[in-house]
Amino acid sequence: MDQTFDRRSALKAIGLSAGSIAAFSCSDREEAARLQGANATTPADLDWGKAPCRFCGTGCGVEVGVKDGQVLAVRGDVKSPVNKGLLCVKGYHLPSFLTGKDRLTRPLRRQADGSFQPITWEAALDEIAQRFQSTLEESGPEAVAVYGSGQWTVFDGYAALKWVKGGMKSNNLDPNARLCMASAVMGFMTQFQSDEPMGCYEDFEAGDDFVLWGNNMAEMHPVLFSRILERKRQKPSTRIVDMGTRRTPTTEYADLYVEFRPGSDLAIANGILHLLVKNKKLDQAFIEDNIVFRRGIEDLEKIGYGCYGDQAERYTFKDEAKEATFDDFVAFLEEYTPEKVEAISGVPAAQVRSLAEIYGDRRRGTVSLWCMGVNQHTRGTWMNNLITDLHLVTGKISRPGNNPFSLTGQPSACGTVREVGTLSNRLPADMVVTNEEHRKKAEKIWGLPEGTINPKPGYHAVDMFRALSRGDIQTMWIQVTNPWVSMPNLERFERSPNDGRFIVVSDIYPTPTTAVADLILPSAAWVEREGVFGNTERRTQQWNQLVPPPGEAKEDAWQIIQVAKRMGMGHLFPWPENDWHEPMFEEYRSFTLGAGKDLGSYQHLKQARGLIWPVVDGKETPYRYAAGIDPYVKKKEGVHFYKAKGYGERAAVWLRPYHPPAEEPDEAFPFWLCTGRVLEHWHTGSMTRRIRELHQAVPKAYVEINRADAKQLGIQNGDVVKLASRRGEIELEAVIDGRGQTPRGSVFVPFFDESRLINKLTLDAMDSISKEPDYKKCAVRIELTT
Amino acid sequence: MSVLKSALIGVVLLATACGGSEPAEKVGVPGQPGRLKSAGWVRAERRAFDGAPPVIPHQRFGPPCLSCHNERGMEVAGVGFAPANPHADTDGLSSRSRCNQCHVFRITDEVFVANDFAGLPQRAVPAARSYIGAPPVIPHAVFMRENCHACHDGPAAREEIRCSHPERVHCQQCHVPVTTRGKFLE
The missing domain is CATH 3.40.228.10 (Dimethylsulfoxide Reductase, domain 2)
Known part of the structure; x- marks a missing residue:
């Protein structure tokens, strides 16, 4: 160094250093260092891409800062009309949900001794295809099932829909969004x-x-x-x-x-x-x-609650629409x-x-x-x-x-579940499998012979897991969701591996659901792959892959396509391996055009901060059915509900009359239990609990108890209490006058905590028409432990 | 020659001390033994990455946040100086906003699962000047930090970023934020 260092630059260096010391200013020296080429990473050094937030159904726009294949930062996207630059604490901490130490990076197969061992993708995909194939052959399309998610991208949901309904001729496709909207x-x-x-x-x-x-x-x-x-x-x-x-x-x-x-x-x-x-x-x-x-139908006896008597195994109540008048x-x-x-x-x-x-x-x-x-x-x-x-x-x-x-609670409950139609009775763009015309339209777009799509609706989510428990469903694939935390009355669904059923789970982290799986597939998440979500206000938002997935993780749609190909259903996915997103989206989009649900073109979505459908002639529709705003309305003023042909x-x-809840507090179980969420955690917490700042803010579930009730029961803030219902019990810390306050005679527990499963207590009563479970009302008792 | 050499080592050491290694370092205040520079360190300790909202470093008190974190900040007996609210001039945010939407308490130091995340570093990036004596540019984004006084003025302002002339309230008259590293023309 002495040899190459010429006297002039050395003197310059001394001068700088002396000057800096004289001014007692560190930043001047840093500035000097920077002028000489030293470079700190700053926001300006990152490549910023757009994406919708991964968490709730709001669909906030985020800018994702990437360097060397890593997400280093996010910021609220000021160009997004949804959030105008603002986020919530979950959105601000998005990057570290990708980097938990226990990220799944290789396919894992359960062994005879119950442990999991890594296997190759080839072996994993071959086995899944073989299992689905043999179940179809031996027990028919009612014995297979795919349980998906409102966190599926449009690609994942569309691939699953096409494979299950167009390939396997089954309607046993339902999402966790059944539990949600x-x-x-x-x-x-x-x-x-x-x-x-x-x-x-x-x-x-x-x-x-x-x-x-x-x-x-x-x-x-x-x-x-x-x-x-x-x-x-x-x-x-x-x-x-x-x-x-x-x-x-x-x-x-x-x-x-x-x-x-x-x-x-x-x-x-x-x-x-x-x-x-x-x-x-x-x-x-x-x-x-x-x-x-x-x-x-208003007869309480006839409708029931989906959890008592015969309805506790299968709940298929169907409402009727009888004409009525204004006088009625x-x-x-x-x-x-x-x-x-x-x-x-x-x-x-x-x-x-x-x-x-x-x-x-x-x-x-x-x-x-x-x-x-x-x-x-x-x-x-x-x-x-x-x-x-x-x-x-x-x-x-x-x-x-x-x-x-x-x-909506999930980022693509609207975009994927409701619009693509990944429900046991639906097809894309408001169509249903029970309607012959609808089936024909889908078969035509998919290039399948008439009569391919099964006209009988499959199991809705709760019945699907009941059927799995009974053994009526033998092979099931679960993607992007965690039912062994989120299903109601969880004890019903307890399962031991190697019980003759075969469960595949695709996820990014180990969860109570992967713990009961036979085969675990590692998935690529969020900006590790290309995607489209649709938010609560009908806004479709596209993002590009911005970083590579860790290890061998692959996106969920790819996993489905590979299995379909191994089952001889490659004709459903005829696009080139390296460029299938856009053609798949455009095929899906053809369902929506002219149906009043028109999505924007993929190229348009790539440029826009989301587009609110129907998008006609490249123009969004902020208010549906409104004259002068919705292009489908031909009236000069007022509204036109043009979709309601019936x-x-x-x-x-x-x-609609008043009916009482399915279970009410009584002497043995004198308290109402309501379950829900907290700001810091999202759903079952498999992502947000791995984010340090969020876990440290709310590390575990608790039970909110009314102050007067607590006093009566001798419970102090922070005491551990046992909460029990007719179905199960757990221990929780009591919180009195925390962020929420329950009225006398009721308690509240958040459901994000996998080691304190409140869903062991909840009742699997359901809405009579949507078959969505009621997590908000059941009866419990509280006991002070020691 | 030896004088030269030690001066060089000094330069290297100083450079390392100022901006070299990772963000959580503590740097002494020259001329004030025992005193530490803290802006970068405190930022890093409370934020997941540069730009993330800080967690709340104190326990939950009764009154609403903005009764202490008001536009000028406030001395709270027994606790310290509550810095001013940096969002006082942010569009869409006001005294009606819900601080806990973005800022949460840290009630435990434990983690659920270890995490490999290493975000955008929190180092105090020096503000560039075109020449000695020119007003430095603003080295960070100003969205949601429109109230410069929150961090650069008052008792809570860290030594190295404290403004020498807070009475001149219109900061962006002389200091402008850098939004790109690109050049218009060579």
Whole structure:
């Protein structure tokens, strides 16, 4: 060094160093070092790509900063109309969900001794294909099943749908989204004969009153809630109404908090409708032009709850749509006086009147928002119907700031499950397997002979796992979900490996579900592969692969295609191995064109920060059914529910009565149990618990107990208590006056913690129409341990 | 020659001390024995990567966050100085916003599973000047950090990033954020 170092630069170095010391400034020296070429990694050194967030259904845009094949940072995408640069704490910590030490990187096969040993992809795929093939041959298409996810990309879901329905001629394809928003699907289908909301997130800047039905939006959809809070700051007359069975962080921001007994929301909604009729607040002209009335089966005995008697093995109740009139509607509502509603719900009659004033005020825009509280409900479809009824009879629909808006919990519950149709009875773009024309259309697009698609719907999620327990399903593939944490009444589904059934699980980390698998496949996640998600507001968002997956991990769609090819079903996936995403998407897109569900082209999606369908002539549709906005509406003004052919292109207002919950507290089990989520964790926690900052904020599940109840039981904050239902028991730490406060006689437990499985206690009662389980209401008792 | 040599070693050592190794290092304040420079270290300790929202370094107190973390910050008896809210001028955020949407407490040091994540480092990137005496550029993004005073002014401002002239409130009159490393023309 001495030899090559010339005197001049040495003197320069001394000069710099002396100067720096004199100024006592480190940054000047650093600056000097940088001028000489030393380079720290800064945001400007990363390659930034776009992607939607991996977690909830909001679909925030994130920019992903990549260097040397690693995600080093994310930031809110200011160009995204969803979040405008803001994220929540989960979104900000996205990068480290990819890098947990126990990431699955090789296929693993269970051995005779119960241990897992790595095997090659070839061996794994061969065995899966052989198992599915032999089960099909020996026991038929009812004995195979694929259990998927609202976290599937559109590619994964479409590949699974085509393989199961077009290849294996089975309809045993259902997703975890059945546990999450199936009731919203059936709500929209029964009223508009087309799924998904009519409004969009711009409703948050246009509405005056935001009515949250059993929805802790501050924690579950924080970025959307921040848009409402900002609306309130800019327009202080904005009101937030929080309706719930428990005080949550959302309640702190509410102008009106309406606390009701679990399940009594049905009575409240009918009570509001009663008052709207009584007070002549209906929009008669709108009803005249756009509404029909329908009534379903209301006999409690006949409907049941899906968990008692014969229904505990298979629940197949089917509703009927009987015609009704406006007069029937008025007569039906007669009994739901505010006083009766008060008696059922515990909500003061005056509050019911306040709610009716909100919905009946034509000068103010009203947005109803709901998520799991309404959907995970033994009469969830009815509740969806009733909330939408409130908007239909007042004409507060398909206009900015006036919409019933169901929120989704998974990033592509809409894009993949609802739009692609990865449910046991559905096909893409609102089509169903029970309709011959629909089957023919799908067979034509797929180039399959007529009669290929099975017209008999398969098992819905809960029945699918019941059938697996019985042994009726012998071979099952589970992707991107964790049912051994998330299914209700978990003890029912306990399984020992090597019991004659064969379960394949594709995931990125070990979970209680991989623990019961026979074969585990390592998956590529999020920006480790190319993908498309569809969010709650009908926005389809595409992203490119930005980093390589770890080890031998592969994307889920690829895994399905490889197995299909080994089963002689390669004709379903005729695209080149190195370039199949775009042609697959364009084939799927052909289902949507002209159906009122038109997706943007793949090239357009690659450029855009998401596009809200229907996309016609390259233009998005922020409000469906609205004249002048929705290109399918030919009217000059007002709305046109053009998808509801069965109702004469009108929307249906349903008459839905109050039914009590499936299980209520009694002497032996005196407390209501409600389960749910926390801001920091997402679903079963397999990703968010591996993020240090999130785990350190909420390391374990707990039970929220009312202060007065705790005092009576001698329970102090932090005590370990035993919580038991008729089905199971677990121990948890008690929290009194934590972030949520339960009313007397009820407790709340989050479900993210795999070592404290609250779903051992929950009841597998279901919504009568959507077959979505009710995780929000069952009876438990509390005991103080030692 | 030996003088030259030791000076060179000194330069190398100083360079290493300032910006060389990983972010969690502690660097002394020249001329003040025992005092540590802390901006970079504190940033790293509380953030997953440069740009991630910091976790909350204190226990849960009763009042709303913004009653102490107001626009100017506040001395809280027995705890320390609560820095000002850096988002005071951020579009879409206000006193109505929910701080816990992005900032969470750290109630344990344990982890569920070890994690290999090494994010964008938190080193205090020096601000470039075109010449000695020119106002340095802003070396970080300003979105969500529009209130410069939160970090660069008041008792909570770390020594090495404390502004010498906080009374001149319109910071971006002279200091501009760097948004690209590209050049318009050579």
